[in-house]
Amino acid sequence: MPEPLLHLSGVHTHIGPYHILHGVDFAVPAGELTMLLGRNGAGKTTTLRTIMGLWQASSGRIRFDGRDITASATPDIARSGIAYVPESMGIFTDLTVRENIVLAARSGPLDKTRLDWILGLFPALKRFWNLPAGNLSGGQKQMLAIARAIAEPRRLLLIDEPTKGLAPVMVRSMIEAFKALKAAGETILLVEQNFYAASALGDNVVVMDDGRIVHSGAMSELVADTALQQRLLGLSLDAHQ
Protein backbone atom coordinates (compact mmCIF):
# COMPACT_ATOMS: atom_id res chain seq x y z
CA MET A 1 0.00 0.00 0.00
CA PRO A 2 1.55 3.36 -1.03
CA GLU A 3 2.43 5.82 1.72
CA PRO A 4 -0.20 8.58 2.03
CA LEU A 5 0.83 12.06 0.96
CA LEU A 6 0.25 13.43 4.47
CA HIS A 7 0.39 11.41 7.64
CA LEU A 8 -0.15 12.63 11.19
CA SER A 9 0.74 10.27 14.00
CA GLY A 10 0.21 10.96 17.69
CA VAL A 11 0.18 14.73 17.23
CA HIS A 12 -0.33 16.79 20.37
CA THR A 13 -0.59 20.58 20.27
CA HIS A 14 -0.63 23.00 23.16
CA ILE A 15 -1.59 26.66 22.82
CA GLY A 16 -0.32 28.39 25.90
CA PRO A 17 -1.63 26.39 28.85
CA TYR A 18 -4.33 24.68 26.78
CA HIS A 19 -3.92 21.14 25.45
CA ILE A 20 -5.85 21.25 22.17
CA LEU A 21 -4.85 18.19 20.13
CA HIS A 22 -4.61 14.87 21.95
CA GLY A 23 -2.70 12.41 19.81
CA VAL A 24 -4.21 13.07 16.39
CA ASP A 25 -3.67 10.27 13.85
CA PHE A 26 -4.88 10.29 10.28
CA ALA A 27 -3.68 10.09 6.71
CA VAL A 28 -4.48 11.99 3.52
CA PRO A 29 -4.07 9.83 0.39
CA ALA A 30 -2.70 11.48 -2.75
CA GLY A 31 -5.18 12.60 -5.38
CA GLU A 32 -8.18 12.37 -3.07
CA LEU A 33 -10.33 14.79 -1.14
CA THR A 34 -10.37 14.14 2.58
CA MET A 35 -12.96 15.88 4.71
CA LEU A 36 -12.15 16.85 8.28
CA LEU A 37 -15.40 17.19 10.17
CA GLY A 38 -16.36 18.01 13.72
CA ARG A 39 -18.30 20.44 15.82
CA ASN A 40 -16.98 23.86 16.84
CA GLY A 41 -13.93 23.61 19.05
CA ALA A 42 -13.17 20.03 18.01
CA GLY A 43 -9.63 20.98 16.95
CA LYS A 44 -9.99 21.05 13.15
CA THR A 45 -8.45 24.49 12.65
CA THR A 46 -5.70 23.68 15.14
CA THR A 47 -4.93 20.56 13.14
CA LEU A 48 -4.50 22.54 9.92
CA ARG A 49 -2.42 25.23 11.64
CA THR A 50 -0.24 22.55 13.21
CA ILE A 51 0.34 20.94 9.82
CA MET A 52 1.35 24.37 8.46
CA GLY A 53 3.71 24.98 11.39
CA LEU A 54 1.75 28.06 12.47
CA TRP A 55 1.39 26.32 15.82
CA GLN A 56 4.11 23.84 16.69
CA ALA A 57 3.18 20.27 17.60
CA SER A 58 4.39 19.57 21.11
CA SER A 59 4.81 15.89 20.29
CA GLY A 60 3.98 13.39 17.56
CA ARG A 61 5.04 13.37 13.95
CA ILE A 62 3.78 14.94 10.73
CA ARG A 63 5.10 13.42 7.50
CA PHE A 64 4.49 15.00 4.13
CA ASP A 65 5.55 13.25 0.96
CA GLY A 66 7.82 10.98 2.97
CA ARG A 67 9.54 13.83 4.79
CA ASP A 68 9.19 14.76 8.45
CA ILE A 69 7.87 18.35 8.60
CA THR A 70 6.91 18.38 12.29
CA ALA A 71 9.49 20.96 13.29
CA SER A 72 9.76 22.77 9.96
CA ALA A 73 9.12 26.50 9.68
CA THR A 74 5.93 27.63 7.95
CA PRO A 75 7.65 29.02 4.82
CA ASP A 76 9.54 25.73 4.38
CA ILE A 77 6.32 23.75 4.73
CA ALA A 78 4.64 25.99 2.15
CA ARG A 79 7.62 25.59 -0.17
CA SER A 80 7.45 21.82 0.16
CA GLY A 81 4.15 22.06 -1.72
CA ILE A 82 1.36 22.70 0.78
CA ALA A 83 -1.06 25.56 0.19
CA TYR A 84 -3.22 26.82 3.03
CA VAL A 85 -6.51 28.69 3.01
CA PRO A 86 -7.33 29.78 6.57
CA GLU A 87 -10.84 30.17 7.94
CA SER A 88 -10.32 33.95 7.88
CA MET A 89 -9.31 33.55 4.21
CA GLY A 90 -6.17 35.60 4.82
CA ILE A 91 -6.50 37.70 1.68
CA PHE A 92 -4.62 40.98 1.51
CA THR A 93 -7.40 43.53 1.26
CA ASP A 94 -5.13 46.44 0.30
CA LEU A 95 -3.72 44.49 -2.62
CA THR A 96 -5.65 44.01 -5.83
CA VAL A 97 -7.05 40.64 -6.80
CA ARG A 98 -4.23 40.37 -9.34
CA GLU A 99 -1.57 41.22 -6.77
CA ASN A 100 -2.96 38.64 -4.34
CA ILE A 101 -2.62 35.94 -6.97
CA VAL A 102 0.76 37.18 -8.26
CA LEU A 103 2.15 36.97 -4.74
CA ALA A 104 1.16 33.32 -4.48
CA ALA A 105 3.07 32.46 -7.65
CA ARG A 106 6.48 32.16 -6.04
CA SER A 107 8.30 30.75 -9.02
CA GLY A 108 7.68 33.69 -11.33
CA PRO A 109 5.11 35.11 -13.72
CA LEU A 110 1.68 33.57 -13.71
CA ASP A 111 1.15 30.82 -16.25
CA LYS A 112 -1.48 32.03 -18.71
CA THR A 113 -3.09 28.63 -19.20
CA ARG A 114 -3.34 28.02 -15.45
CA LEU A 115 -4.69 31.52 -14.86
CA ASP A 116 -7.37 30.95 -17.50
CA TRP A 117 -8.29 27.69 -15.76
CA ILE A 118 -8.48 29.43 -12.37
CA LEU A 119 -10.59 32.28 -13.70
CA GLY A 120 -12.77 29.68 -15.36
CA LEU A 121 -13.38 28.16 -11.92
CA PHE A 122 -14.03 31.56 -10.35
CA PRO A 123 -15.23 33.88 -13.14
CA ALA A 124 -16.39 36.52 -10.64
CA LEU A 125 -12.75 37.36 -9.93
CA LYS A 126 -12.27 38.65 -13.48
CA ARG A 127 -14.48 41.65 -12.87
CA PHE A 128 -12.44 42.71 -9.84
CA TRP A 129 -9.02 41.87 -11.27
CA ASN A 130 -7.50 45.31 -10.77
CA LEU A 131 -9.53 46.34 -7.72
CA PRO A 132 -8.47 46.03 -4.09
CA ALA A 133 -9.49 42.65 -2.71
CA GLY A 134 -11.17 44.48 0.16
CA ASN A 135 -13.95 45.40 -2.28
CA LEU A 136 -14.98 41.77 -2.71
CA SER A 137 -17.97 40.14 -1.03
CA GLY A 138 -17.42 37.32 1.46
CA GLY A 139 -17.97 34.64 -1.17
CA GLN A 140 -15.70 36.36 -3.67
CA LYS A 141 -12.98 36.68 -1.03
CA GLN A 142 -13.26 32.94 -0.43
CA MET A 143 -12.92 32.36 -4.17
CA LEU A 144 -9.83 34.56 -4.23
CA ALA A 145 -8.33 32.72 -1.26
CA ILE A 146 -8.74 29.41 -3.07
CA ALA A 147 -7.59 30.87 -6.40
CA ARG A 148 -4.47 32.09 -4.63
CA ALA A 149 -3.84 28.64 -3.17
CA ILE A 150 -3.90 27.08 -6.64
CA ALA A 151 -2.09 29.90 -8.46
CA GLU A 152 0.72 27.40 -8.95
CA PRO A 153 0.50 23.62 -8.81
CA ARG A 154 0.76 22.43 -5.20
CA ARG A 155 0.95 18.91 -3.80
CA LEU A 156 -1.68 19.45 -1.10
CA LEU A 157 -4.36 22.04 -0.37
CA LEU A 158 -5.45 22.66 3.21
CA ILE A 159 -8.72 24.55 3.23
CA ASP A 160 -10.52 25.65 6.38
CA GLU A 161 -14.32 26.00 6.26
CA PRO A 162 -14.68 27.54 2.80
CA THR A 163 -18.48 27.60 2.89
CA LYS A 164 -18.83 29.19 6.31
CA GLY A 165 -21.24 32.10 6.23
CA LEU A 166 -21.83 31.89 2.50
CA ALA A 167 -25.20 32.15 0.79
CA PRO A 168 -26.56 28.82 -0.55
CA VAL A 169 -25.93 29.85 -4.15
CA MET A 170 -22.32 30.62 -3.29
CA VAL A 171 -21.98 27.29 -1.45
CA ARG A 172 -23.19 25.49 -4.56
CA SER A 173 -20.70 27.29 -6.78
CA MET A 174 -17.96 26.52 -4.28
CA ILE A 175 -18.90 22.83 -4.37
CA GLU A 176 -18.68 22.90 -8.16
CA ALA A 177 -15.23 24.49 -7.95
CA PHE A 178 -14.03 21.78 -5.57
CA LYS A 179 -15.41 19.11 -7.87
CA ALA A 180 -13.37 20.63 -10.68
CA LEU A 181 -10.28 20.67 -8.46
CA LYS A 182 -10.85 17.01 -7.61
CA ALA A 183 -11.22 16.19 -11.27
CA ALA A 184 -7.90 17.92 -11.87
CA GLY A 185 -6.27 15.46 -9.46
CA GLU A 186 -5.60 17.88 -6.58
CA THR A 187 -5.08 16.40 -3.13
CA ILE A 188 -7.23 18.31 -0.66
CA LEU A 189 -7.77 18.25 3.08
CA LEU A 190 -10.95 20.21 3.62
CA VAL A 191 -12.35 21.31 6.98
CA GLU A 192 -16.10 21.66 6.77
CA GLN A 193 -19.09 21.96 9.06
CA ASN A 194 -21.61 21.79 6.26
CA PHE A 195 -22.22 18.07 6.01
CA TYR A 196 -24.20 18.47 2.79
CA ALA A 197 -21.17 20.05 1.13
CA ALA A 198 -18.84 17.53 2.73
CA SER A 199 -20.84 14.53 1.58
CA ALA A 200 -21.02 15.87 -1.96
CA LEU A 201 -17.25 16.18 -2.18
CA GLY A 202 -15.34 13.88 0.13
CA ASP A 203 -13.64 10.65 -0.84
CA ASN A 204 -12.60 10.11 2.76
CA VAL A 205 -13.73 11.53 6.03
CA VAL A 206 -12.03 12.14 9.35
CA VAL A 207 -14.19 13.19 12.29
CA MET A 208 -12.72 14.99 15.29
CA ASP A 209 -14.09 15.66 18.72
CA ASP A 210 -12.37 17.29 21.67
CA GLY A 211 -8.98 17.24 19.97
CA ARG A 212 -9.14 13.54 19.08
CA ILE A 213 -9.95 11.57 15.96
CA VAL A 214 -13.17 9.69 16.62
CA HIS A 215 -13.76 8.26 13.16
CA SER A 216 -12.00 7.89 9.85
CA GLY A 217 -12.97 6.02 6.72
CA ALA A 218 -14.66 6.37 3.36
CA MET A 219 -17.19 9.19 3.03
CA SER A 220 -19.62 6.83 1.30
CA GLU A 221 -19.80 4.71 4.46
CA LEU A 222 -20.67 7.70 6.62
CA VAL A 223 -23.23 8.98 4.12
CA ALA A 224 -24.92 5.59 4.07
CA ASP A 225 -25.05 5.24 7.86
CA THR A 226 -27.50 7.71 9.40
CA ALA A 227 -27.00 6.30 12.87
CA LEU A 228 -23.25 6.85 12.61
CA GLN A 229 -23.84 10.43 11.46
CA GLN A 230 -26.09 11.00 14.45
CA ARG A 231 -23.53 9.55 16.81
CA LEU A 232 -20.51 11.39 15.37
CA LEU A 233 -21.96 14.67 14.29
CA GLY A 234 -25.26 14.92 16.08
CA LEU A 235 -27.15 15.25 12.82
CA SER A 236 -28.00 13.40 9.70
CA LEU A 237 -27.39 14.34 6.09
CA ASP A 238 -31.16 14.59 5.62
CA ALA A 239 -31.29 17.42 8.12
CA HIS A 240 -28.80 19.42 6.08
CA GLN A 241 -30.46 19.13 2.70
Add this chain to the structure above:
Amino acid sequence: MSDLTTDAAAPTDLPRAKTDWLPLLLIPVLALVALPFVGSPSTWVTLTVAGLAMGMMIFLMASGLTLVFGLMDIINFGHGVFISLGAYATLLVLGPLAGWASADSIGLNLSLLLLCILAAMAVTGIAGAVFERVIVRPVYGSHLKQILVTMGGLIVTEQLIHAIWGASPIPIPLPQSLRGAFVLGDIVMERYRVVAVAIGLVVFGGMQLILNRTRIGLLIRAGVENPEMVEALGYRIRRLFVSVFIAGSALAGLGGVMWAFYRQTLTAGMGMEVMVLVFIVIIIGGLGSVGGCFVGSILVALVANYVGFIEPKLALISNILVMALVLIWRPQGLFPVARR
Protein backbone atom coordinates in the same frame (compact mmCIF):
# COMPACT_ATOMS: atom_id res chain seq x y z
CA MET B 1 9.38 41.98 -11.68
CA SER B 2 7.97 41.50 -15.12
CA ASP B 3 5.00 39.64 -13.74
CA LEU B 4 3.99 42.76 -11.87
CA THR B 5 4.59 45.35 -14.52
CA THR B 6 2.76 43.58 -17.29
CA ASP B 7 -0.69 42.18 -17.48
CA ALA B 8 0.21 39.63 -20.13
CA ALA B 9 -1.70 36.87 -18.41
CA ALA B 10 -4.47 39.05 -17.16
CA PRO B 11 -7.95 39.76 -18.44
CA THR B 12 -8.24 43.10 -20.17
CA ASP B 13 -10.71 46.01 -20.17
CA LEU B 14 -11.46 45.74 -16.49
CA PRO B 15 -12.22 48.44 -13.95
CA ARG B 16 -9.27 49.82 -12.02
CA ALA B 17 -9.01 50.82 -8.40
CA LYS B 18 -10.17 54.33 -7.59
CA THR B 19 -7.58 56.62 -6.07
CA ASP B 20 -8.59 58.30 -2.85
CA TRP B 21 -8.05 61.88 -3.94
CA LEU B 22 -9.62 63.59 -0.95
CA PRO B 23 -6.54 63.63 1.32
CA LEU B 24 -4.40 64.74 -1.62
CA LEU B 25 -6.72 67.69 -2.18
CA LEU B 26 -5.99 68.88 1.34
CA ILE B 27 -2.62 70.25 0.25
CA PRO B 28 -3.80 72.61 -2.53
CA VAL B 29 -6.90 73.53 -0.51
CA LEU B 30 -4.75 74.42 2.48
CA ALA B 31 -2.41 76.47 0.31
CA LEU B 32 -5.29 78.34 -1.31
CA VAL B 33 -7.00 79.01 2.02
CA ALA B 34 -3.74 80.41 3.39
CA LEU B 35 -3.22 82.80 0.46
CA PRO B 36 -5.62 85.58 1.56
CA PHE B 37 -4.36 85.39 5.15
CA VAL B 38 -0.73 85.67 4.05
CA GLY B 39 -1.62 88.59 1.80
CA SER B 40 1.37 88.96 -0.48
CA PRO B 41 1.52 86.32 -3.26
CA SER B 42 5.32 86.40 -3.34
CA THR B 43 5.52 85.78 0.41
CA TRP B 44 2.96 83.02 -0.03
CA VAL B 45 5.10 81.31 -2.71
CA THR B 46 8.19 81.64 -0.51
CA LEU B 47 6.35 80.17 2.48
CA THR B 48 4.89 77.38 0.35
CA VAL B 49 8.23 76.34 -1.16
CA ALA B 50 9.85 76.48 2.27
CA GLY B 51 7.01 74.39 3.67
CA LEU B 52 7.30 71.84 0.88
CA ALA B 53 11.05 71.56 1.52
CA MET B 54 10.52 71.11 5.23
CA GLY B 55 7.80 68.58 4.48
CA MET B 56 10.18 66.59 2.28
CA MET B 57 12.81 66.52 5.00
CA ILE B 58 10.24 65.33 7.54
CA PHE B 59 9.07 62.73 5.04
CA LEU B 60 12.61 61.46 4.53
CA MET B 61 13.05 61.12 8.27
CA ALA B 62 9.62 59.57 8.88
CA SER B 63 9.11 57.23 5.91
CA GLY B 64 11.32 54.51 7.34
CA LEU B 65 9.54 54.57 10.67
CA THR B 66 6.10 54.21 9.15
CA LEU B 67 7.25 51.12 7.22
CA VAL B 68 8.88 49.63 10.31
CA PHE B 69 5.79 50.27 12.40
CA GLY B 70 3.42 49.07 9.70
CA LEU B 71 5.22 45.88 8.80
CA MET B 72 6.90 44.88 12.02
CA ASP B 73 4.47 46.39 14.54
CA ILE B 74 7.54 47.82 16.25
CA ILE B 75 7.29 51.11 18.11
CA ASN B 76 10.83 52.30 17.58
CA PHE B 77 11.48 55.29 19.80
CA GLY B 78 15.12 54.91 18.83
CA HIS B 79 14.43 55.95 15.23
CA GLY B 80 15.71 59.45 15.98
CA VAL B 81 19.18 58.18 16.63
CA PHE B 82 19.49 57.05 13.02
CA ILE B 83 18.71 60.62 11.99
CA SER B 84 21.53 61.87 14.23
CA LEU B 85 23.86 59.11 13.13
CA GLY B 86 23.18 59.89 9.47
CA ALA B 87 23.90 63.53 10.13
CA TYR B 88 27.20 62.73 11.85
CA ALA B 89 28.15 60.33 9.05
CA THR B 90 28.50 63.40 6.81
CA LEU B 91 31.69 64.11 8.74
CA LEU B 92 33.21 60.94 7.26
CA VAL B 93 32.90 62.60 3.84
CA LEU B 94 33.28 66.25 4.80
CA GLY B 95 36.57 65.50 6.57
CA PRO B 96 38.58 64.28 3.58
CA LEU B 97 36.58 66.23 0.97
CA ALA B 98 36.16 69.58 2.73
CA GLY B 99 37.43 71.38 -0.35
CA TRP B 100 34.48 70.15 -2.41
CA ALA B 101 32.09 72.12 -0.22
CA SER B 102 33.79 75.43 -0.92
CA ALA B 103 34.62 74.66 -4.56
CA ASP B 104 32.88 76.87 -7.09
CA SER B 105 31.54 73.87 -8.98
CA ILE B 106 27.96 72.60 -8.97
CA GLY B 107 29.21 69.16 -9.94
CA LEU B 108 31.59 68.87 -6.98
CA ASN B 109 29.04 70.36 -4.58
CA LEU B 110 26.29 67.96 -5.61
CA SER B 111 28.73 65.04 -5.67
CA LEU B 112 29.66 65.92 -2.11
CA LEU B 113 26.01 65.90 -1.08
CA LEU B 114 25.49 62.57 -2.85
CA LEU B 115 28.54 61.04 -1.17
CA CYS B 116 27.32 62.28 2.21
CA ILE B 117 23.95 60.67 1.55
CA LEU B 118 25.52 57.37 0.50
CA ALA B 119 27.85 57.33 3.51
CA ALA B 120 24.98 58.15 5.87
CA MET B 121 22.74 55.46 4.40
CA ALA B 122 25.52 52.89 4.64
CA VAL B 123 26.35 53.77 8.24
CA THR B 124 22.73 53.89 9.40
CA GLY B 125 21.85 50.75 7.43
CA ILE B 126 24.57 48.81 9.24
CA ALA B 127 23.62 50.42 12.55
CA GLY B 128 19.99 49.47 11.85
CA ALA B 129 20.93 45.84 11.31
CA VAL B 130 22.79 45.77 14.64
CA PHE B 131 19.98 47.67 16.43
CA GLU B 132 17.37 45.22 15.12
CA ARG B 133 19.40 42.16 16.11
CA VAL B 134 20.53 43.35 19.54
CA ILE B 135 17.75 45.62 20.76
CA VAL B 136 14.54 45.06 18.82
CA ARG B 137 14.46 41.32 18.12
CA PRO B 138 14.19 40.22 21.77
CA VAL B 139 11.07 42.37 22.24
CA TYR B 140 8.95 41.54 19.20
CA GLY B 141 5.29 41.50 20.21
CA SER B 142 5.60 43.61 23.35
CA HIS B 143 4.94 47.31 22.77
CA LEU B 144 5.80 48.44 26.27
CA LYS B 145 9.16 46.68 26.22
CA GLN B 146 9.79 48.08 22.74
CA ILE B 147 9.27 51.63 23.94
CA LEU B 148 11.56 51.14 26.92
CA VAL B 149 14.27 49.23 25.15
CA THR B 150 14.42 51.40 22.03
CA MET B 151 14.54 54.51 24.22
CA GLY B 152 17.45 52.87 25.99
CA GLY B 153 19.09 52.11 22.65
CA LEU B 154 18.64 55.75 21.66
CA ILE B 155 20.31 57.00 24.83
CA VAL B 156 23.21 54.57 24.50
CA THR B 157 23.77 55.45 20.84
CA GLU B 158 23.58 59.18 21.54
CA GLN B 159 26.25 58.71 24.19
CA LEU B 160 28.33 56.76 21.68
CA ILE B 161 28.05 59.72 19.31
CA HIS B 162 29.27 61.97 22.10
CA ALA B 163 32.13 59.57 22.79
CA ILE B 164 33.19 59.46 19.14
CA TRP B 165 32.60 63.03 17.98
CA GLY B 166 32.41 64.94 21.25
CA ALA B 167 29.50 66.60 23.03
CA SER B 168 29.87 70.06 21.46
CA PRO B 169 27.78 71.06 18.45
CA ILE B 170 29.75 70.69 15.21
CA PRO B 171 29.19 73.24 12.42
CA ILE B 172 29.13 71.88 8.89
CA PRO B 173 29.35 73.92 5.70
CA LEU B 174 26.57 73.93 3.14
CA PRO B 175 28.14 73.28 -0.28
CA GLN B 176 28.78 76.53 -2.10
CA SER B 177 26.22 76.13 -4.88
CA LEU B 178 23.47 75.28 -2.43
CA ARG B 179 23.87 78.50 -0.50
CA GLY B 180 21.77 81.54 -1.29
CA ALA B 181 18.47 81.66 -3.06
CA PHE B 182 16.79 81.74 -6.41
CA VAL B 183 15.07 85.10 -6.81
CA LEU B 184 12.21 85.37 -9.27
CA GLY B 185 10.79 88.88 -9.02
CA ASP B 186 9.59 89.17 -5.43
CA ILE B 187 9.73 85.44 -4.87
CA VAL B 188 12.68 84.06 -2.93
CA MET B 189 13.38 80.34 -2.87
CA GLU B 190 16.38 79.03 -0.99
CA ARG B 191 18.45 76.78 -3.26
CA TYR B 192 18.93 74.11 -0.63
CA ARG B 193 15.19 73.87 -0.06
CA VAL B 194 14.61 73.36 -3.78
CA VAL B 195 17.20 70.55 -3.75
CA ALA B 196 15.47 69.06 -0.68
CA VAL B 197 12.14 69.08 -2.54
CA ALA B 198 13.77 67.35 -5.53
CA ILE B 199 15.41 64.67 -3.36
CA GLY B 200 12.20 64.11 -1.41
CA LEU B 201 10.23 63.64 -4.62
CA VAL B 202 12.81 61.22 -6.02
CA VAL B 203 12.79 59.16 -2.82
CA PHE B 204 8.98 59.16 -2.66
CA GLY B 205 8.76 58.16 -6.33
CA GLY B 206 11.30 55.40 -5.77
CA MET B 207 9.47 54.07 -2.76
CA GLN B 208 6.15 54.09 -4.58
CA LEU B 209 7.76 52.27 -7.49
CA ILE B 210 9.24 49.63 -5.23
CA LEU B 211 6.09 49.19 -3.16
CA ASN B 212 3.71 49.00 -6.11
CA ARG B 213 5.74 47.51 -8.94
CA THR B 214 8.01 44.91 -7.42
CA ARG B 215 7.50 41.61 -5.64
CA ILE B 216 9.41 42.83 -2.61
CA GLY B 217 7.05 45.82 -2.46
CA LEU B 218 4.02 43.54 -2.69
CA LEU B 219 5.46 41.43 0.11
CA ILE B 220 5.96 44.48 2.29
CA ARG B 221 2.42 45.69 1.69
CA ALA B 222 1.03 42.21 2.29
CA GLY B 223 3.22 41.79 5.37
CA VAL B 224 1.90 45.02 6.85
CA GLU B 225 -1.59 43.54 6.68
CA ASN B 226 -1.08 39.87 7.49
CA PRO B 227 2.47 38.64 8.16
CA GLU B 228 1.30 35.14 9.07
CA MET B 229 -0.33 34.66 5.67
CA VAL B 230 2.82 35.88 3.93
CA GLU B 231 4.69 33.08 5.72
CA ALA B 232 2.00 30.59 4.78
CA LEU B 233 2.57 31.55 1.15
CA GLY B 234 6.18 30.46 1.53
CA TYR B 235 8.01 33.71 2.19
CA ARG B 236 10.33 34.26 5.14
CA ILE B 237 8.84 37.29 6.84
CA ARG B 238 11.73 37.55 9.30
CA ARG B 239 14.16 38.35 6.47
CA LEU B 240 11.71 40.89 5.14
CA PHE B 241 11.46 42.45 8.62
CA VAL B 242 15.23 42.84 8.87
CA SER B 243 15.48 44.24 5.33
CA VAL B 244 12.75 46.78 6.03
CA PHE B 245 14.33 47.79 9.33
CA ILE B 246 17.67 48.33 7.57
CA ALA B 247 15.99 50.30 4.77
CA GLY B 248 14.02 52.35 7.31
CA SER B 249 17.19 53.17 9.21
CA ALA B 250 18.99 54.09 5.99
CA LEU B 251 16.13 56.41 5.03
CA ALA B 252 16.38 58.06 8.44
CA GLY B 253 20.08 58.51 7.77
CA LEU B 254 19.26 60.18 4.45
CA GLY B 255 16.82 62.45 6.25
CA GLY B 256 19.52 63.15 8.81
CA VAL B 257 21.91 64.39 6.12
CA MET B 258 19.31 66.73 4.67
CA TRP B 259 18.36 67.96 8.14
CA ALA B 260 22.02 68.44 9.06
CA PHE B 261 22.81 70.60 6.02
CA TYR B 262 19.62 72.57 6.65
CA ARG B 263 20.67 73.32 10.24
CA GLN B 264 24.39 73.43 9.37
CA THR B 265 25.07 72.19 12.88
CA LEU B 266 25.35 68.68 14.26
CA THR B 267 24.17 67.67 17.71
CA ALA B 268 23.61 64.17 19.02
CA GLY B 269 20.06 65.08 20.04
CA MET B 270 19.01 66.51 16.66
CA GLY B 271 17.20 63.32 15.70
CA MET B 272 15.29 63.10 18.94
CA GLU B 273 14.23 66.73 18.58
CA VAL B 274 12.24 65.98 15.41
CA MET B 275 10.72 62.73 16.62
CA VAL B 276 7.53 64.40 17.82
CA LEU B 277 6.99 65.72 14.30
CA VAL B 278 7.87 62.34 12.86
CA PHE B 279 5.32 60.55 15.04
CA ILE B 280 2.69 63.16 14.20
CA VAL B 281 3.09 62.68 10.45
CA ILE B 282 3.02 58.90 10.55
CA ILE B 283 -0.12 59.00 12.68
CA ILE B 284 -1.73 61.57 10.39
CA GLY B 285 -0.76 59.59 7.31
CA GLY B 286 -1.98 56.23 8.61
CA LEU B 287 0.49 53.86 10.24
CA GLY B 288 2.34 51.90 7.59
CA SER B 289 1.30 54.12 4.67
CA VAL B 290 4.15 55.72 2.74
CA GLY B 291 1.76 57.85 0.70
CA GLY B 292 0.04 58.98 3.89
CA CYS B 293 3.39 59.82 5.44
CA PHE B 294 4.23 61.94 2.37
CA VAL B 295 0.96 63.87 2.44
CA GLY B 296 1.07 64.18 6.24
CA SER B 297 4.61 65.58 6.18
CA ILE B 298 3.71 68.24 3.65
CA LEU B 299 0.51 69.16 5.50
CA VAL B 300 2.28 69.54 8.83
CA ALA B 301 5.12 71.58 7.37
CA LEU B 302 2.85 73.87 5.34
CA VAL B 303 0.56 74.50 8.30
CA ALA B 304 3.57 75.26 10.53
CA ASN B 305 4.90 77.74 7.97
CA TYR B 306 1.62 79.51 7.28
CA VAL B 307 0.58 79.68 10.93
CA GLY B 308 4.08 80.75 11.96
CA PHE B 309 3.79 83.68 9.57
CA ILE B 310 0.15 84.60 10.19
CA GLU B 311 -0.08 84.03 13.95
CA PRO B 312 3.32 83.05 15.42
CA LYS B 313 1.90 82.34 18.86
CA LEU B 314 -0.21 79.53 17.41
CA ALA B 315 2.71 77.88 15.61
CA LEU B 316 3.57 75.74 18.62
CA ILE B 317 0.21 74.00 18.67
CA SER B 318 -0.48 73.97 14.94
CA ASN B 319 0.88 70.43 14.44
CA ILE B 320 -1.20 69.00 17.24
CA LEU B 321 -4.22 70.85 15.87
CA VAL B 322 -3.68 69.36 12.40
CA MET B 323 -3.35 65.88 13.89
CA ALA B 324 -6.52 66.30 15.95
CA LEU B 325 -8.53 67.54 12.97
CA VAL B 326 -7.29 64.77 10.69
CA LEU B 327 -8.01 62.09 13.28
CA ILE B 328 -11.51 63.46 13.86
CA TRP B 329 -12.06 63.23 10.10
CA ARG B 330 -10.25 59.93 9.59
CA PRO B 331 -9.44 58.15 12.86
CA GLN B 332 -7.11 55.68 11.12
CA GLY B 333 -5.19 58.45 9.35
CA LEU B 334 -5.41 59.87 5.85
CA PHE B 335 -4.61 56.58 4.11
CA PRO B 336 -5.53 53.79 6.53
CA VAL B 337 -3.67 50.55 5.99
CA ALA B 338 -5.69 47.41 6.62
CA ARG B 339 -4.18 45.59 9.55
CA ARG B 340 -4.29 42.17 11.07
